[in-house]
Amino acid sequence: MLSMHSHGKSQNRRAAAPFPTPNPSPGGSPRRPAPRNWPVSRGGGDGVMPPGGGGCRHGSAAQDHPPATVLRDEEDPLLVLARLASQEKKQKQHEYEYEQEQEQPAVSIPEGPLAEILARVPYRSLCRFKCVSKPWLALCSSRDICKRSPQTLSGFFYYDSDALLSFCNLNGRGPPLVDPSLPFLRERYKLIFVKGFCAGLLLCTCWESCSMGGESHYVVCNPATKEWTVLPPIVIPAEEVSHRLHPIPYLGFDATIPTCFAVFAPLRKGQSDSGIVAIYSSQTGQWTYVQSKWSARTHIDHVRKRHVLLDGTMHLTTRQKSIVTVDMEGKVWREIKMPDRLPSNVDIVSIGKSQGRLYAWQIDNRHDRQLYIWVLEDYGTGKWILKHTVNVLELFRRPGSISVFSVYPDCNVGVLNDREKIGKPCRNGYDTYDMFAVHPDCNVIFLTDKKKMTISYNLDNHKVEIICTESIHGLPYIPCFAELPVNWSLRVGAASSTQNGTPPL
Template sequence: MEESNPAKKEEEEEEKKKAGTTNLPAAAAVPAVLTDDLIVEILSRVPARSVHRFKCVSPSWRDLIADPGNRKKLPQTLAGFLYDTYHRVNPDVREFHFASVSATAGAAPPVDPSLPFLPRDEHHLYVAHVDTCNGLLLCLAHMAPASSPSSTDMVESHYVVCNPATARWVDLPPHPKAPASVMARLAFDPAVSPHFHVLQFAKTDQEECITGVDIYSSRTGAWNRRETTRSVEKFNLYFDATSVFFRGMLHLLGWLQPMNLEADVDAVLVAVDMDGQVWETMRVPSRGISFGKIGLSQGCLHYATTPLGDVGRNTVIASVWYMKDYDSKEWVLKHTVCKNELGGITSVDYKVAAIHPDCDTIFLDSCEVDILASYDMQRREFRHIRHLEKYMACVFLPYVPFFSDSLAGADGQ
């Protein structure tokens, strides 16, 4: 039997290590072994944020991810926000804009807010942006009556759902009329179904409560009225707040009726399913009277508040919670942002405008100086995004491109 030689074994191990570093492919060369189709298949299974970061791996990966032919397979991240401003001459008419959140200077915006692919005729006045959901955009087309196209006293309207990335659209049938103004929200999840829903709520007086909802389904092509169930608490809705479609239910911010301004527990999330059969009210964290915002980020519901009426260098700009367990409705405080964390810009008052869907970033806006900014809660970094136009409205609609050609009931392309 050959005698064991520790020195010789050590020498052999060293030779193996050297051989491994010289004969095996280097780590940087491993991606070259993969075909483009296999890389795209792998990237289609990772979060959108990771796909965005993988553009930095190499020029070939950057081109592969940016290729229009691969976009349909890859998850997309937040591109920016659609928002509108009041017309300076006619306050009933809006002007529409897009604010990109990309750090790439000079990059072309991924969406034209004028939506030039939608058909127009002499009766169209303008098309308002109402809501977005997973790449689709809900619009309200305002038209003058055909009998009197020059008159705007009796404006007619109908909803349009479109995909700005593919220029496909659906004209919805006339929506149910309401004695007062209405609020409409879009619900769409391409991972579950190619069909979408539009939910329309009639605005009530502050002291009254919501009694039901009109729901349009692209599957049936028709509107249906659904009343609130008797088991749900009486509530009203904030008509200027965005909504979240999650777990098959539309979530909206509201408050319980009768309203109690001194009670923190009055603020609620209202959830309704797409059949209008299931209604829920969920308490949200509150620290007195504040401006609230909901969002879906990294697979969890998030809720952010900005206290009203508080001033000073250590003023809390935002408190951000996430729902750790949807079944138990447990909220966990994620971060609190104070004004002194925003670098040298401490004289400006901000409120939360939106929550990033893929990372721990919130977006802040200030009507005072017309600025849109972002704040990375992990790195504690504040970044100015852009100056906004004057007479800006308060709602920012997040836009995530959706490159699938599939749009249930599409009229055109």
């Protein structure tokens, strides 16, 4: 408890009487004791006396002793004195404890139960704890705690209407959790283009000049820790140099096994795949070149670039409505057929990962705008089950307001309400919609009308949230604070170039 001191001008005030009595009346004559059943007045007039004497002749602006106590006929003065002494002792004890707390040094990182508890707190809540005090800021900023804190989807990287990289928080409020300008890369590179994202890491193509005509580098970076590394250039095999092959890279990283990441780069020849896949491993720091075991008629959909890393295997969609897979060592190749009886043979089929399972979905934009979502039930046999269907038009026609509160604390997703109407969007027969992501930890999907609205939809309780009032087709971002490969630091900023290599595209 803070001690309270008088700030009056008088420095030599008399000590408080051992037996406090009510202040005298303004006239100077002593006041009669009130009858026993009447309320006792402690100041001049009819009101109750404020602390410190109420501003009368013997009062003060602030009090430095316990409030005056009116003596009753049956009260023993010695008991009153003992009670006052006890109050003063407690006050001094509180003052001492407060001073001891202020003199304690900053809290060091504990090794015991507190650290174990904080390591299990979601990252967003951990950030809130940093605002409690400076010791809590130091504690919750510990890398050992942050890297173990369970992470979930926090937002989306996307390119805005001005072709600038932006970031949208999932809850629609507050400044971005990460700086989308990637300032830690700007110290070296003038032009940066994000090619892909996987589990907290970004794959970028970077130029040291402001022109895309010069030499470029592949850079893998972690926006949360600001670590980054430059990949060596892809060297086209001598027998394929004349074919003008172009690599199309896909990043693979599993935050639960953060010891390595991989980049898969099918080499494209004109409008088709050459059958050669370059695979980079952070463990070796080198590219290996393998011949694909997929069908010769397989053409990866490099326009949409839908890809998922699941159980150490890269999954890529094809233009033939199938999914091709390859493990991180380039030894196991497979092709999985899309669900049977797709509602549209024209609209794109996309894939994603949620709760450790592979998802596929399609919106029939040519007919009734119906969304179909499947889950791969049996990975061995390639059996799909239809998980959910919903009319997308109905989702975007629901009035509501931008996220006001969160009802999914683990997913950071809120609900619509009717407090602030934004009205029903006007739709026509030419509108198209896109589902661009599925939440990795719960049954929530994300859709855009490609014009002015992006929403989330909960498959379990059918709740809708407006993420933002613009169309985004973003890359899901999940913060990663895990320890990255040690040899990253050996290659940071140390990009090498060879005359036989081709610059990344």
